[in-house]
Amino acid sequence: MPRRDLRAAPELGALGVVFGDIGTSPLYAVGLLFAHRLMAPTPAEVIGGISLILWTLTLVVAFKYALLVLRADNDGEGGVFALYGLLDRFNRNGRSLLAWALLLGAGLLFGDGIITPAISVLSAVEGLSVAAPSLSGFVIPLTLGLLAGLFWVQHRGSRAVGRLFGPVMLTWFAVIAVLGAMQIAAHPAILAALSPLHAVQLLIHGNLSANLLLLGAVILVVTGGEAMYADMGHFGAVPIRRAWFAIAFPALLLTYLGQGAYLLSDPARAGPGLLFHLVPHALLLPFIVLATVSTVIASQALISGTFSLISQAIALGLFPQLQIKHTHRGQAGEVYVPFINWLLFIGCVALVIGFGSSAALGSAYGLAVAGNMLMTSIAMMVLARKVWKWSSLSASLVFAPLVLIDAGFVFANSTKVLEGGYVPLCIGFAVFSTMLVWHWGRAKTLAAYLSRRALPMPELFAIHRSADHFIEQTAVLMIPAHNCAKKTRRAPALLQLLWERNGALPRNIIFVHVDHPKVPFIHEDRFETTVLEDNPNGRLVRVEMRFGFMEVPDVELGLQKLAQQSEIRLEPDHRKWNVHVVREHLAPARDMGPIRAIRFRAYELLRLISQPTYYHYGLGYDVPLSVEILPVHFS
Known part of the structure; x- marks a missing residue:
């Protein structure tokens, strides 16, 4: 069976492939949470904001994806098309509205595949501005150079360098966990953020406009959470859960608490590049190198995932039959799609040049992720009822709150359409329209043929x-x-x-x-x-x-x-x-x-x-x- 041979230790492999995206979110997520403020945040706002981050991470990723969505395997495989196939077995009356909604989610994932490499690599290279402000002018050229190299080597496949992904990301999680723990030890008051009451109070006391800005930024901490499900076939649900609960989740909790602790001592630092301020100055350049390598790994995993997504759509007759090169015959998911590769590269370059900073790109990022997660939650509620045979009450009690959470994130991010949210929407609808037109054309061609x-x-x-x-x-x-x-x-x-x-x-x-x-x-x-x-x-x-x-x-x-x-x-x-x-x-x-x-x-x-x-x-x-x-x- 062509899967699960990628790594000798699947938990270590999952760290490198599955959690690269969500693991590098601390580079920009907390900074963007308070970037909209004209004044430094108060201690109550810092604690409330960090609490909102922690509980979003817990409910959306730890509970929904790790404990629930990973149960929805299609012959051991996960991802939007695996879920599409599962639901199709119980809906024989043509294409349901939910099936098309999942395909729209697939289109939004493609948009995510363009935005993630751009914002991830850019946010890491921006650390140069913290280390030496005189180097700020080199941030964009260096980012473009790294992206060019990343897309240039795609035709070789990721298997050869893939063995390094796990150890590098393990080092990354260990470093950000230690940095966070040091700040928590210095400012333990931040531990109050572990109570969800502070998150609730922040939302209750804030006006609608402020809350929408908060939720629009908080979604960035869960970007990459969907990779748990998409990569389930490569590593298995159990190793992914182990890697998440033993390493990735604790490290993320510590780094977000640590950034909050730092803000309690120096609220004026709220903004982009916050994580770099936690690093001792003597270690800043090595940390920037580690951050850059980690974001390249996160980008590589997402690019490979996009190739796999397109190849699955082609196999299902939902996408034009582009040239597909199999970089490793023994592994079905390791493919290279030249047309998509250079389309992604052009999109990344346009975003980096057009937006110019990770803070500006943050406005374009959340809508695609929130939309896809909402589609997944709705599909899971139907799946629980139709496939798992849950009662309507049980399915509603478990998944309706998750649907409401995701819908809230979609609404919050929809307010950023004019600021950049139009990017994933346009990309998502373009891919979705391609699927609709191709499916229509093939059906018409077949009917005329017969x-x-x-x-x-x-x-x-x-x-x-x-x-x-x-x-x-x-x-x-x-x-x-x-x-x-x-x-x-x-x-x-x-x-x-x-x-x-x-x-x-x-x-x-x-x-x-x-x-x-x-x-x-x-x-x-x-x-x-x-x-x-x-x-x-x-x-x-x-x-x-x-x-x-x-x-x-x-x-x-x-x-x-x-x-x-x-x-x-x-x-x-x-x-x-x-x-x-x-x-x-x-x-x-x-x-x-x-x-x-x-x-x-x-x-x-x-x-x-x-x-x-x-x-x-x-x-x-x-x-x-x-x-x-x-x-x-x-x-």
């Missing part, structure tokens, strides 16, 4: 039995979702095209259809072979291949295995195969309405960046193909 005139299967069998001459070959025909195993159905349009052009049928025909069930892996019944016709003239066989959305669809290898098992008859040398595939030529109807025409043109543009399906299935590289152009009329 509506083409073709021979009924009984007539095809009769022609094959009585024919005097044949094309002396075994033809492999890649067909769409068309169950030609039933004799009442019509023959695939591709076969009709070959027969009309050549005036004869191949002696042996193998229909191959690839199916993608909404599960991560296929453990059994990957191949289903049906003999449709077997007579002295030859054989007609139908082969269905099934691949999960975490697997590499390799049709060539599948055909070789079936030939070795004598399920089908093929030459041992795949270079002698005759594989026929379809390339559609789209033709819009003349009476197409304006909205449908816009969707059609958008679909045409997406097809320009999409590989042909046969490349996605591993064909066309060393297997000779006959590509048949098939006109498809859109109505």
